[in-house]
Amino acid sequence: MTLHVGEDLLSTLAAVLLLSLLLAAVVDYHQSYLKRQQDFEDFNLALNTAETLINGALAPPDKSPGLAAISPERLENFSRILFSRGVGAKVEIRTLSDELLYVQKQGVPWEDSFYLSSSVSLPLALLDENGSVRLCELIVKIWRK
Amino acid sequence: MESTVDLIIFALLISVAVSIPLALSHDNAEIITERYAASFARNTLVALLNTPAEQFGGFSYRFFFNSPEFRVPFIESFTRRKLDHKTIAQLLAEDALLNLRLTIDNSKIGPIWSGQEMDEKLRIFLKSLLDNLVGGRFGYRLRAKATPVEVPFVCLDFDLVVENLYPARAKLCSETLLLSLPAAENELTALLGSPSVAGSPWPPVADPIIEISLELWSR
Numbered sequence: 001m002t003l004h005v006g007e008d009l010l011s012t013l014a015a016v017l018l019l020s021l022l023l024a025a026v027v028d029y030h031q032s033y034l035k036r037q038q039d040f041e042d043f044n045l046a047l048n049t050a051e052t053l054i055n056g057a058l059a060p061p062d063k064s065p066g067l068a069a070i071s072p073e074r075l076e077n078f079s080r081i082l083f084s085r086g087v088g089a090k091v092e093i094r095t096l097s098d099e100l101l102y103v104q105k106q107g108v109p110w111e112d113s114f115y116l117s118s119s120v121s122l123p124l125a126l127l128d129e130n131g132s133v134r135l136c137e138l139i140v141k142i143w144r145k
Numbered sequence: 146m147e148s149t150v151d152l153i154i155f156a157l158l159i160s161v162a163v164s165i166p167l168a169l170s171h172d173n174a175e176i177i178t179e180r181y182a183a184s185f186a187r188n189t190l191v192a193l194l195n196t197p198a199e200q201f202g203g204f205s206y207r208f209f210f211n212s213p214e215f216r217v218p219f220i221e222s223f224t225r226r227k228l229d230h231k232t233i234a235q236l237l238a239e240d241a242l243l244n245l246r247l248t249i250d251n252s253k254i255g256p257i258w259s260g261q262e263m264d265e266k267l268r269i270f271l272k273s274l275l276d277n278l279v280g281g282r283f284g285y286r287l288r289a290k291a292t293p294v295e296v297p298f299v300c301l302d303f304d305l306v307v308e309n310l311y312p313a314r315a316k317l318c319s320e321t322l323l324l325s326l327p328a329a330e331n332e333l334t335a336l337l338g339s340p341s342v343a344g345s346p347w348p349p350v351a352d353p354i355i356e357i358s359l360e361l362w363s364r
Contacts, residue, residue: 015152022156040173047181054188066191096277122185123278125192133232135196135278 042117042142049089050120050140053078058138060127067127068138070102079106088143093126093136101126101136117142182283182317182361189279190322190359194234201274203229204236206266226263233271234324234357240267241291241303241326241355248300264305271307283317284310284362293326293353303355310362319360326353 057078060069075091082089083106093102119141126136198204205227228236243260246253271287279285286308294301 018152018156022159026159036174040177043177043181047177047184051184066195120181122188123192124188125195133196133200135192135200 039118042144043120045087045144046118046120046140046142049082049087049142050122050138053091053140054122054124054138058124064127066125067133068124068136069127072102072104075102075104076106079104082106082142086145090141092139092141093124094139095134095136117144178363179317182363183320185279185283186318186320186359186361190320190357193274193278194237194322194324194357195232197230197232198236198270199229201270203227204231204266204270205229206263208260208262233274236267236270237289237305237355237357238324238326240264240305241289244305245291245293245301245303248302250298268305268307272309275307276309279361280309282364284308284312284314284364286310286360286362287357288360289355289357291326291353291355312364314363317361317363319358321356321358324355324357326355 053075054068057071057074058068060067070093079089079091089104089106091102091104092100094100119139121137121139124136124138126134128134205225207224208226228239231239240260240263244264248254275285275287286306288307289303289305291303292300293303
């Protein structure tokens with residue numbers, strides 16, 4: 001067995017460099033993969049929350065198909081249930097001209113200890129108290145512990 | 146030198162192993178985008194069809210006198226139909242009834258009533274509305290289609306398409322709603338008035354319907 005100082009040192013350096021690069025790439029890929037997975041889950045949760053609100057807490061008492069009515073009590077209850085499961089939610093209903101019609105926050109005072117997860121907006125036909133219908137936008141933002 | 150080659154192969158193997166979850170995560174992104182698009186399309190359709198036209202600046206059109214010589218204020222106010230109170234669903238149903246096209250033995254006869262002014266105005270109205278509501282996020286194609294009467298050699302149909310697909314890349318979803326057309330089939334049959342049509346045995350089908358579909362495309 002003979003030792004070729006120049007060649008073996010170069011090979012070792014190349015191997016170490018390659019391994020380090022590979023390791024850095026794997027760690028970076030893994031982190032971005034986890035981040036993306038988390039983003040997908042959060043967006044999915046926000047979308048599920050928005051759909052559940054439209055089909056449940058925002059459904060008018062007479063269940064008129066396709067219409068929504070604001071019921072602060074039901075929205076508060078829904079947000080409380082969500083918060084008890086570690087999810088803070090902010091529900092906004094805005095007109096198309098960006099006028100804020102309703103806002104409901106739960107868990108937002110503790111915003112600092114949460115992190116902003118995701119937000120989703122969906123169109124909504126809102127039934128007024130006087131019976132007229134307005135096209136609005138439901139915006140759901142969620143935070144997770 | 147051999148160990149370097151081994152290392153490169155090892156690195157390649159690991160890179161392939163790492164790229165598999167990344168490819169999966171790309172698939173997840175597509176699934177989530179399609180899911181959001183489907184939910185957005187469904188809610189847009191339902192909300193639009195329930196909202197009156199006055200929410201979007203109102204809808205009106207002139208009927209009967211549509212030539213320029215009749216465009217004097219008195220006649221215009223007399224012939225203008227303001228339909229601000231009607232929902233988009235009602236406007237589409239009315240447009241379908243006013244613009245039914247008759248096809249006999251594969252030759253198109255054209256609309257059997259004159260509702261072209263309404264049809265043109267409604268297309269412009271829907272385009273501006275959808276550009277505002279959907280156009281910023283997705284490319285879209287709204288289609289309203291009705292085939293209230295179809296028997297051998299004779300067909301009554303209506304087809305309205307409003308789209309903005311520039312620059313659209315791939316279709317994300319298509320959501321469809323069915324509306325019943327407020328006209329009984331025997332009324333449509335009687336309006337046709339043709340002895341050959343009147344003598345035909347109409348199939349006992351359900352009420353005529355309009356199929357309204359909204360496709361969303363990624364930009």
